[in-house]
Amino acid sequence: GAGVSQSPRYKVAKRGQDVALRCDPISGHVSLFWYQQALGQGPEFLTYFQNEAQLDKSGLPSDRFFAERPEGSVSTLKIQRTQQEDSAVYLCASSLGQGNILEQYFGPGTRLTVT
Amino acid sequence: AQSVAQPEDQVNVAEGNPLTVKCTYSVSGNPYLFWYVQYPNRGLQFLLKYITGDNLVKGSYGFEAEFNKSQTSFHLKKPSALVSDSALYFCAVRDPSGYSTLTFGKGTMLLVSP
Numbered sequence: 662g663a664g665v666s667q668s669p670r671y672k673v674a675k676r677g678q679d680v681a682l683r684c685d686p687i688s689g690h691v692s693l694f695w696y697q698q699a700l701g702q703g704p705e706f707l708t709y710f711q712n713e714a715q716l717d718k719s720g721l722p723s724d725r726f727f728a729e730r731p732e733g734s735v736s737t738l739k740i741q742r743t744q745q746e747d748s749a750v751y752l753c754a755s756s757l758g759q760g761n762i763l764e765q766y767f768g769p770g771t772r773l774t775v776t
Numbered sequence: 777a778q779s780v781a782q783p784e785d786q787v788n789v790a791e792g793n794p795l796t797v798k799c800t801y802s803v804s805g806n807p808y809l810f811w812y813v814q815y816p817n818r819g820l821q822f823l824l825k826y827i828t829g830d831n832l833v834k835g836s837y838g839f840e841a842e843f844n845k846s847q848t849s850f851h852l853k854k855p856s857a858l859v860s861d862s863a864l865y866f867c868a869v870r871d872p873s874g875y876s877t878l879t880f881g882k883g884t885m886l887l888v889s890p
Contacts, residue, residue, distance in 0.1 A: 703880030762827045767819035
């Protein structure tokens with residue numbers, strides 16, 4: 662069955678460039694999460710959407726990071742003026758509802774390399 | 777603040793032997809606990825979770841985990857390891873009160889040798 666998909670799978674950006682990362686959650690999933698996974702580390706929370714509403718953006722590391730989910734399905738994570746420290750795998754996850762007991766389903770991630 | 781510790785960077789086990797991957801947590805109140813597995817170039821896959829009830833939770837691919845409140849642990853176990861179990865395993869915790877984020881440990885690489 663269709664899972665969470667992300668595109669592109671790999672992105673190389675020169676320092677200072679803007680990038681946009683796309684996430685297609687599982688159809689009907691209300692909640693959508695973005696995580697950043699640095700090499701050798703576990704995923705770290707960035708932001709959370711319930712439908713189109715961004716309810717938590719406390720994990721976004723700077724104002725260069727922006728996320729949206731305008732129609733409550735597809736989401737885009739945008740990073741402006743990329744820096745080398747932004748190099749990481751960006752994971753998207755979705756879950757059926759909004760409860761804390763629900764497991765999250767993850768996409769394959771986008772590996773961003775900033776040169 | 778909630779946190780998870782996975783004290784072992786790597787666990788080595790021979791195929792057919794039992795395996796344990798350790799996880800301890802810190803959270804106010806009773807936790808919601810999760811295990812995920814990550815294969816190379818793939819996203820995290822959900823294995824199992826503890827919400828309430830029986831302390832022994834069974835999950836996918838023959839894995840199970842035991843919740844121990846007094847030791848604040850949630851170790852992942854499997855009676856007989858397979859080479860195909862070799863992967864990166866993440867423990868995660870969520871505070872059940874109100875809305876909370878999912879907090880992951882740094883991961884443990886499991887290597888099963890033939």
